[in-house]
Amino acid sequence: MNFDFSxxxxxxxxxxxxxxxxxCTTKNVRNLYTGSGGYDAGLWKQIAQxxxxxxxxxxxxxxxxxxxxxxxxxxxxxxxxxxxVPFSSTVxxxxxxxxxxxxxxxxKRLLPKVxxxxxxxxxxxxxxxxAVTPKNLxxxxxxxxxxxxxxxxxxxxxxxxxxxxxxxxEEAGERGLQLVLVDLTGAGVKRxxxxxxxxxxxxxxxxxxxxxxxxxxKPGEGxxxxxxxxxxxxxxxxxxxxxxxxQCLVMAKDYxxxxxxxxxxxxxxxxxxxxxxxxxVGNELARSNAYYGAWALSTGxxxxxxxxxxxxxxxxxxxxxxxxxxxxxxGGIGFTWEADCHFYYKxxxxxxxxxxxxxxxxxxxxxxxxxxxxA
Amino acid sequence: MDFEDSPxxxxxxxxxxxxxDANAKPRLRREHGDPMDERTDAGAMQRAREWQKTKAxxxxxxxxxxxxxxxxxxxxxxxxxxxxxxxxxxxxxGSPFAIGLGMCxxxxxxxxxxxxxxxxxxxxxxxxxxxxQLFSEPAGGSDVAALKTRAVKEGDTWTINxxxxxxxxxxxxxxxxxxxxxxxxxxxxxxxxxFYLSMKTPGVEVRPIKQASGASGFNEIFFTDVKxxxxxxxxxxxxxxxxxxxxxxxxxLAVGGxxxxxxxxxxxxxLARELExxxxxxxxxxxxxxxxxxxxxxxxxxxxxxxxxxxxxxRGQQPGPEASIAKIVVASxxxxxxxxxxxxxxxxxxxxxxxxxxxxxxQGGWLGAPGLRIAGGxxxxxxxxIAERVLGLPGDVRVDKDVPFNKVPVGx
Numbered sequence: 001m002n003f004d005f006s007x008x009x010x011x012x013x014x015x016x017x018x019x020x021x022x023x024c025t026t027k028n029v030r031n032l033y034t035g036s037g038g039y040d041a042g043l044w045k046q047i048a049q050x051x052x053x054x055x056x057x058x059x060x061x062x063x064x065x066x067x068x069x070x071x072x073x074x075x076x077x078x079x080x081x082x083x084x085v086p087f088s089s090t091v092x093x094x095x096x097x098x099x100x101x102x103x104x105x106x107x108k109r110l111l112p113k114v115x116x117x118x119x120x121x122x123x124x125x126x127x128x129x130x131a132v133t134p135k136n137l138x139x140x141x142x143x144x145x146x147x148x149x150x151x152x153x154x155x156x157x158x159x160x161x162x163x164x165x166x167x168x169x170e171e172a173g174e175r176g177l178q179l180v181l182v183d184l185t186g187a188g189v190k191r192x193x194x195x196x197x198x199x200x201x202x203x204x205x206x207x208x209x210x211x212x213x214x215x216x217x218k219p220g221e222g223x224x225x226x227x228x229x230x231x232x233x234x235x236x237x238x239x240x241x242x243x244x245x246x247q248c249l250v251m252a253k254d255y256x257x258x259x260x261x262x263x264x265x266x267x268x269x270x271x272x273x274x275x276x277x278x279x280x281v282g283n284e285l286a287r288s289n290a291y292y293g294a295w296a297l298s299t300g301x302x303x304x305x306x307x308x309x310x311x312x313x314x315x316x317x318x319x320x321x322x323x324x325x326x327x328x329x330x331g332g333i334g335f336t337w338e339a340d341c342h343f344y345y346k347x348x349x350x351x352x353x354x355x356x357x358x359x360x361x362x363x364x365x366x367x368x369x370x371x372x373x374x375a
Numbered sequence: 376m377d378f379e380d381s382p383x384x385x386x387x388x389x390x391x392x393x394x395x396d397a398n399a400k401p402r403l404r405r406e407h408g409d410p411m412d413e414r415t416d417a418g419a420m421q422r423a424r425e426w427q428k429t430k431a432x433x434x435x436x437x438x439x440x441x442x443x444x445x446x447x448x449x450x451x452x453x454x455x456x457x458x459x460x461x462x463x464x465x466x467x468x469g470s471p472f473a474i475g476l477g478m479c480x481x482x483x484x485x486x487x488x489x490x491x492x493x494x495x496x497x498x499x500x501x502x503x504x505x506x507x508q509l510f511s512e513p514a515g516g517s518d519v520a521a522l523k524t525r526a527v528k529e530g531d532t533w534t535i536n537x538x539x540x541x542x543x544x545x546x547x548x549x550x551x552x553x554x555x556x557x558x559x560x561x562x563x564x565x566x567x568x569x570f571y572l573s574m575k576t577p578g579v580e581v582r583p584i585k586q587a588s589g590a591s592g593f594n595e596i597f598f599t600d601v602k603x604x605x606x607x608x609x610x611x612x613x614x615x616x617x618x619x620x621x622x623x624x625x626x627x628l629a630v631g632g633x634x635x636x637x638x639x640x641x642x643x644x645x646l647a648r649e650l651e652x653x654x655x656x657x658x659x660x661x662x663x664x665x666x667x668x669x670x671x672x673x674x675x676x677x678x679x680x681x682x683x684x685x686x687x688x689x690r691g692q693q694p695g696p697e698a699s700i701a702k703i704v705v706a707s708x709x710x711x712x713x714x715x716x717x718x719x720x721x722x723x724x725x726x727x728x729x730x731x732x733x734x735x736x737x738q739g740g741w742l743g744a745p746g747l748r749i750a751g752g753x754x755x756x757x758x759x760x761i762a763e764r765v766l767g768l769p770g771d772v773r774v775d776k777d778v779p780f781n782k783v784p785v786g787x
Contacts, residue, residue, distance in 0.1 A: 001378060001379075001380070001384070001452070001682060001685045001686045001688075001689040002376060002377050002378070002379060002381075002686060002689065002690075003376060003377070003378060003679070003682040003683055003685070003686045004376065004683055004686045004687070004690075005376065006376070069376055249766075253766055253767075253768070256768070257768070257769075264769075264772065265769055267768040267769055268768070268769040268770070268771060268772060270755070270758075270759065270771065272768075273758065273759060273762035273763070273768050274755070274758040274759075274762065276762055276766055276768065277703075277757075277758035277759075277761040277762045277765075277766070278758070280700070280761055280765060280766060281700045281703060281704060281761070284676070284680055284697045284700050285672070285673060285676030285677065285680065285700070285704070286676065287697075288675075288676045288677070288678075288679035288680040288682075288683060288697075289672060289675055289676045289679060291376070291679055291683065292675065292679045294376065295376050295377070295378075298376060299377075309668075310671065310672045310675050310676075313668060313669075313672045314672040314675075314676055317672070359665070361668075362664060362665050362668035362669070363661075363664060363668075365668045365671060365672075366664040366667050366668055366671075369640070369644060369667070369671065370644075370658070
């Protein structure tokens, strides 16, 4: 049995944690809350110098070609540090979309820039409140031009390129859908900064009006390609969520040990101890599900969709629970702007919704179970 | 990262398979139901003893124990591999021996002299002698150290008076490990002493407890002027609590290992496929699907947590504390999942046994779940253990800590 990261991978993780604990404190996050938003460009540059964006990008496209297990451990540390950088949009989504659906020429043109940190990319799917379904997508791609609106697009103000899920033909349902690559700095693109629940992860509304764009992958395969990308991103993001949830438990524990009430540390009250024990249980379940996702991602196992859904649901639930109960453990001070607790509370929701809500992933999970049991 | 055996593990697994093929038949189906209902009729006991003896002769009854004590001096991983393979064969579950071999005998091996070990270890491993654990009392459940059963010494003989409760398997046990109070004038943890005794000793009376489910896996034991020689003492006088901790350390591993009678998401999926609700098949109902997903991620999370623990063992490392979450997750999931399944069954959910859907599997799970949430450390005690031992939070304020036991306030 070898169901854990290797010593080399753990070393990468330790180095990432050490680096981020020095270079990315909650001050970096707070700066974005009080400034004009966007992302931490200085941190992004340093991360690029270490080559993190190219961790899983093959060497032939300018990456380090290490692999997905290495990317998972980096993701956990970025999540723990609440790193306010467009890493998930660029690496888990944009680069994965290129790898999944791009032509050799497209990969050669763009992936080296992703790996070097020159290029920020994103993935645009949602067109407004409610579920994203093949039926309700309106963005259209005809004759090399993209029209329609996407919102919210995480990191949409900072990205130079986006992969957009659009309707490429008159064919009904998912057969008419197509992934499209568009230069967001080009003609026909209007961007508006949207108010984001988590100001350290920016969001935009993007309107395309006959914007020049190119097909990414084959017509009619957009929906399935988008799903494949989301599954892979869900596993990587689950590691960010597990890292964030772990940090909430550390914060809650530290505070409960220091805070005295009724003549004793509040950590000695069972009401608090049991709360923290429940956080631990949720975090460990999420970690184990994420590990299984990592295994599926690194081996391309056919269980990947099921593993991704389980990792996603488990990590979302754990971070939700840990971030809200961290505030509760802190009491009134935890609800103030000055305390850091709300950063995690907001990030948990940002990560928990950005790839689609639990409801959609639960539906996917049971669909996968039905198929695997039918066989 | 993978799920493969190391070359040594693969070799051991194939040896085990060959041995099992030669000594048992493959299992065709698995039964589900009440995890607290252990079948112990004479025939089942006889088959269990025979299988235990067969394993002991090969050194497979306690793989990690030394040769000569029924083991092969193997690794924890080899023990797990044997368990995985054994589960695929139609052989009696080892439950009648689990408490003796998992808790009592390791304690005897730690604290008793060679003569005692030579006399008792082998028959226990071979299944010819069964042991039970006599700790809990009506006044001492989660707070085991509050027990009242008295042992008084005169010359070289101890006289025992009192009672024990929740004793699994006492009705068919030959020996017991007995925790008593020898000094009520010192704080509770300091006045305890451990003994072992034959359950046929004059003055020992075993009465079964009928559980809420109707099954009887537990007993109440009464001790009336039971005489024990000092040679049956385990550890020093007053050292009983330290001895008991050795036993209890093994208990949570043993109890937490169970997976709640095997009732889980696959059975719920099967039920949801078979049933019609107001708006069509239950499996197509969004609320049902959401619940299935919730329990699936808990089951899968636990399964992969176990594999992480096994990985540490396989790498020759000390497993992390993550294994401590198992029983909390399993027991409450069993209760919730069973109740939800009965809700789906509608009015037929009130039936039981073969009259209920799927032979009453969910009713059985639901009836057994309250016991599983209590036995071997309640949900609350397990949360305390995670908080204190894993997270390092302070222990509770103990108002009885420095008070002589006979001055500690008691309720009714």
